[in-house]
Amino acid sequence: MTKMMEPMMKDRAVVAATADDQRWARVLARDRTADGEFWYSVATTGVYCRPSCPSRTANPENVSLHATLAAAKATGFRACKRCNPDGEARDAEHAVLVARACRIIEQGETPPTLAELAEAVGLSAGYFHRLFKAATGLTPKDYVAAHQAGRVRERLAEGQSVTETIYEAGFNSSGRFYERANGMLGMTPSQYRAGGVDEEIRFAVGQSSLGAILVASSVRGVASILIGDDPQALVHDLQDRFPKARLIGGDADYEQLVARVVGFVEAPNIGLDLPLDVRGTAFQQRVWQALRDVPAGVTVSYAQIAGAIGSPKAVRAVAGACAANNIAVAIPCHRVVRNDGSLSGYAWGVERKRALIEREAAPSLVEADGMA
Numbered sequence: 001m002t003k004m005m006e007p008m009m010k011d012r013a014v015v016a017a018t019a020d021d022q023r024w025a026r027v028l029a030r031d032r033t034a035d036g037e038f039w040y041s042v043a044t045t046g047v048y049c050r051p052s053c054p055s056r057t058a059n060p061e062n063v064s065l066h067a068t069l070a071a072a073k074a075t076g077f078r079a080c081k082r083c084n085p086d087g088e089a090r091d092a093e094h095a096v097l098v099a100r101a102c103r104i105i106e107q108g109e110t111p112p113t114l115a116e117l118a119e120a121v122g123l124s125a126g127y128f129h130r131l132f133k134a135a136t137g138l139t140p141k142d143y144v145a146a147h148q149a150g151r152v153r154e155r156l157a158e159g160q161s162v163t164e165t166i167y168e169a170g171f172n173s174s175g176r177f178y179e180r181a182n183g184m185l186g187m188t189p190s191q192y193r194a195g196g197v198d199e200e201i202r203f204a205v206g207q208s209s210l211g212a213i214l215v216a217s218s219v220r221g222v223a224s225i226l227i228g229d230d231p232q233a234l235v236h237d238l239q240d241r242f243p244k245a246r247l248i249g250g251d252a253d254y255e256q257l258v259a260r261v262v263g264f265v266e267a268p269n270i271g272l273d274l275p276l277d278v279r280g281t282a283f284q285q286r287v288w289q290a291l292r293d294v295p296a297g298v299t300v301s302y303a304q305i306a307g308a309i310g311s312p313k314a315v316r317a318v319a320g321a322c323a324a325n326n327i328a329v330a331i332p333c334h335r336v337v338r339n340d341g342s343l344s345g346y347a348w349g350v351e352r353k354r355a356l357i358e359r360e361a362a363p364s365l366v367e368a369d370g371m372a
Contacts, residue, residue, distance in 0.1 A: 147282070201223065213261055217254075299336070302315045
């Protein structure tokens with residue numbers, strides 16, 4: 001018996017890996033949620049690992065499972081360099097680094113560059129970029145832009161002058177600020193500072209089998225799609241959402257846009273590609289973009305959306321972002337269901353949500369004709 005095998009044999013009471021042991025199945029799946037629950041060691045390589053270790057899968061005949069880290073260390077083997085079983089899980093370490101970068105962005109007087117952020121957390125620029133996007137759903141550049149936009153909105157809402165806001169938000173020139181102002185605010189800085197006074201919102205109401213549909217647009221794109229039983233109530237709702245804007249009834253051309261939305265509600269497989277004026281926090285916009293990536297005919301859970309944006313623990317916040325969405329069907333929050341597949345709440349009524357899901361799941365008329 002080799003010296004390497006001796007500590008393994010002493011620890012055999014710990015349990016050898018077998019195909020019917022659920023822990024071994026979790027090792028095969030590299031299940032990160034199993035990290036900290038148990039460890040395993042490999043006799044042929046002389047290392048011990050955490051369940052999520054990315055190393056090549058070992059032969060289970062050479063593997064022992066350990067209920068504690070102390071038991072894994074008692075084998076006399078060394079800690080795996082790839083998964084670092086003695087320390088925090090890599091995901092936790094990465095989360096700390098990303099959080100540090102976010103604080104640097106939020107506390108800096110001027111926006112840091114990618115190279116500066118990467119150097120601050122001790123990573124290469126390329127690796128840090130991938131890590132940051134995986135954790136937040138945004139690139140570092142997008143996070144910087146979202147933070148700047150939030151700072152601009154906050155300062156202007158407080159009544160601060162546009163000039164002061166430009167420099168406090170980290171813009172090094174007024175020209176650069178005004179290039180981005182409309183994209184950040186949906187209107188001029190002066191209008192935003194005055195609470196959106198005189199912003200023009202065009203709107204029109206159409207009828208569908210699911211009720212009245214109101215579509216409203218700013219100069220940037222569709223800012224609201226509302227569904228309900230009473231057209232007048234929808235107009236009042238729009239007024240509440242844009243209290244200081246000037247609402248202008250749409251002309252015949254604009255009503256064609258409403259007809260496209262109604263057509264999509266009746267036959268979702270025709271698709272709906274509209275320019276949108278999406279207004280929300282950086283987190284809400286990440287959620288709404290993830291919703292737009294969900295194909296028609298597919299439903300997802302709140303947990304899946306949270307995972308898709310790199311924030312798996314933010315399930316309740318994802319639900320809140322869905323509830324805050326005021327662009328029905330174009331940002332398809334109706335495609336989000338509970339983990340068990342049952343329907344959750346919907347701003348425009350659960351029955352409408354059920355109808356939209358069922359219509360999207362049904363084959364299109366074109367597909368049906370082709371199969372006939």
